Amino acid sequence: MACHNGLVTAAGEDVSMGFLWRPTMMANAARDPYWRAGVRRETLDRPAAAAAIQDECSKCHMPMMRYAAHVDGQKGAVFAHPPTGGVTPAAHLAADGVSCSMCHQVAAGNLGTEESLVGGFRVEEAAPRAPRPLSPADSASVTLPFTIAWAAASDPSGILAYNWQVSASSTFAKISRQDSVMAPATSDVVSGLAVGQKFQFRLRSGVARQRSNALQVSFSNG
Numbered sequence: 184m185a186c187h188n189g190l191v192t193a194a195g196e197d198v199s200m201g202f203l204w205r206p207t208m209m210a211n212a213a214r215d216p217y218w219r220a221g222v223r224r225e226t227l228d229r230p231a232a233a234a235a236i237q238d239e240c241s242k243c244h245m246p247m248m249r250y251a252a253h254v255d256g257q258k259g260a261v262f263a264h265p266p267t268g269g270v271t272p273a274a275h276l277a278a279d280g281v282s283c284s285m286c287h288q289v290a291a292g293n294l295g296t297e298e299s300l301v302g303g304f305r306v307e308e309a310a311p312r313a314p315r316p317l318s319p320a321d322s323a324s325v326t327l328p329f330t331i332a333w334a335a336a337s338d339p340s341g342i343l344a345y346n347w348q349v350s351a352s353s354t355f356a357k358i359s360r361q362d363s364v365m366a367p368a369t370s371d372v373v374s375g376l377a378v379g380q381k382f383q384f385r386l387r388s389g390v391a392r393q394r395s396n397a398l399q400v401s402f403s404n405g
């Protein structure tokens with residue numbers, strides 16, 4: 184949250200995302216005493232199903248804690264986590280309800296399916312693979328404008344876009360040209376580079392907020 188606070192518009196309005204999120208329903212989905220009382224009532228009425236009820240109710244109200252518990256082969260537990268947070272990582276995840284890192288890690292994979300509408304979101308856990316550059320070939324000589332092309336990358340959650348960059352330095356300290364094309368396109372046209380120089384081109388695939396490592400080739404221009 185630290186990175187998205189202290190934001191002020193030209194007109195002086197504070198638009199700090201962390202502060203705007205903090206008082207929302209979603210930020211307090213797990214702290215809400217009315218919700219906790221509702222879950223307590225259900226578990227008192229059906230003690231034999233108490234664990235299943237807490238797991239079900241934490242789906243949307245404590246999604247981060249529940250997701251982490253399921254990764255560890257456990258169920259979402261509501262009353263094990265105080266509404267004020269606590270010292271364990273799970274308690275922090277529980278108290279923050281629906282937070283920035285919750286929504287911003289949801290993967291495209293099952294969006295729109297019934298499962299995804301009742302808390303069955305999927306989180307992007309691994310970065311997608313880097314797409315393999317096809318042209319220009321490594322050490323090739325090109326004339327402007329030229330086409331860069333790459334092999335489509337595969338990822339279970341689907342590839343959102345490919346980002347390419349061209350730089351005269353192999354560390355990409357200064358970028359000469361860059362752009363992004365939406366998948367499934369696997370090529371783009373590059374122009375506007377100084378003639379007679381050696382360049383590098385690198386590519387990344389992106390799924391939601393995840394990015395692959397970059398692969399790069401070098402070529403000379405004119």
Ligand code: HEC
Pocket residue numbers: 208215217218221222225236239240241242243244300301302
């Ligand atoms: C599929 C997601 C989802 C699940 C699962 C879920 N809830 Fe909710 N719950 C919500 C949403 C969204 C709201 C806010 C609705 C609104 O105010 O318009 C809410 C609101 C509530 C409220 C009202 C809170 C208030 O202060 O007004 C209570 C009580 C509640 N839920 C109890 C439960 C219980 C008990 C369970 C488990 C049996 C449960 N919820 C499971 C999504 C869910």
Ligand code: HEC
Pocket residue numbers: 184187200201202204209281282283284286287
């Ligand atoms: C309930 C889900 C949800 C929560 C919680 C949430 N966001 Fe977002 N956020 C979105 C959606 C949806 C968008 C718009 C779609 C997009 O740009 O990918 C968005 C857009 C953004 C953008 C603009 C992204 C861009 O590429 O233009 C930023 C920055 C951002 N959120 C930061 C935050 C921060 C910081 C928090 C926590 C304080 C937060 N978000 C909490 C769902 C959420």
